[in-house]
Amino acid sequence: MTxxxxxxxxxxxxxxxxLNVSAxxxxxxxxxxxxxxxxxLIAQTQGGVQTSVESADMTGSALASDVVTQLQAKHAFLANLAVFKTHDRVAGALLDQSA
Known part of the structure; x- marks a missing residue:
């Protein structure tokens, strides 16, 4: 179990x-x-996600798509960071003997 x-x-x-790829x-x-x-992005059976980076089939840019990808990646990063912060806060509360 993950x-x-x-x-x-x-x-x-x-x-x-x-973020790196869109940049x-x-x-x-x-x-x-x-x-x-x-x-x-490939969902893992035990939880989590794996990435695969490949070259596009055609040459040329997709600037709008890359900017949207950056915004989506930023929000995904912040959401996962919130999971870390919440997990840390809950673990701290469980270990706090004074409460």
Whole structure:
């Protein structure tokens, strides 16, 4: 069984991969014959997510798509960070002997 923290960590890592790939795509938007990269998220049976990065089939940019991906990745990162903070707060409350 996968722990809550390790599941959230896979989400943080997936969001970071999405940010890196979209930044790479945006940085190369004016590069001739550039093939942008795309991230595929794959749900794991035990919980969490895995990423796969592949080159797009066609050359050219998709600037709007990459900007939206950055925003989605930012929100996914923040959501998984909230899981870590909540888990830490709950664990602290369980271990607090003074309450």
């Amino acid at each position: 722990t809550l923290s390790s599941t959230a960590l896979t989400g943080v890592n997936a969001a970071q991969t999405q 790479h795509n945006i940085a190369n938007v004016n590069t001739p014959r550039f093939k942008r990269q795309e991230v595929t």
